[in-house]
Amino acid sequence: MRATLLRHPWLAGELAGRPALGPNSLRRSESALRAAVALTPDITLASQALGAVHAYVLGSVAAQQALRRAEQRTGLSEEEWQRSVGPYISEVLAAGEHPMLARRVLEAEELDPDIEFAFGLDCVLDGLAARLGR
Numbered sequence: 001m002r003a004t005l006l007r008h009p010w011l012a013g014e015l016a017g018r019p020a021l022g023p024n025s026l027r028r029s030e031s032a033l034r035a036a037v038a039l040t041p042d043i044t045l046a047s048q049a050l051g052a053v054h055a056y057v058l059g060s061v062a063a064q065q066a067l068r069r070a071e072q073r074t075g076l077s078e079e080e081w082q083r084s085v086g087p088y089i090s091e092v093l094a095a096g097e098h099p100m101l102a103r104r105v106l107e108a109e110e111l112d113p114d115i116e117f118a119f120g121l122d123c124v125l126d127g128l129a130a131r132l133g134r
Contacts, residue, residue: 002117005061012061015054040132049128056124060117
């Protein structure tokens with residue numbers, strides 16, 4: 001789903017509303033529900049679990065697409081934008097009022113979007129597994 005949404009930016013808005021009822025969408029829904037019911041026989045809970053995964057995927061893609069739109073709108077790559085705000089951020093960090101932000105800026109790795117997505121999805125799935133008792 002993520003790969004499809006990244007290829008077709010218009011699609012996320014469509015999927016956030018009422019579900020599509022075409023044959024492919026119905027097959028995907030049936031398959032997803034079958035997998036979720038294998039974790040819990042409660043169809044309501046299974047549906048909620050799928051909703052949580054769906055919401056994570058949509059939110060993650062929306063954030064990634066927002067970064068793309070910002071690059072297009074400003075004409076600045078992520079690195080160019082970071083350099084442009086660098087002096088301001090340096091002043092903010094030098095004031096010492098935001099030590100965690102300073103650590104984030106100075107120490108944290110910038111990860112590939114695929115790695116960030118996989119981490120978040122693992123967290124959602126781990127949380128669902130714990131909630132469903134598996």
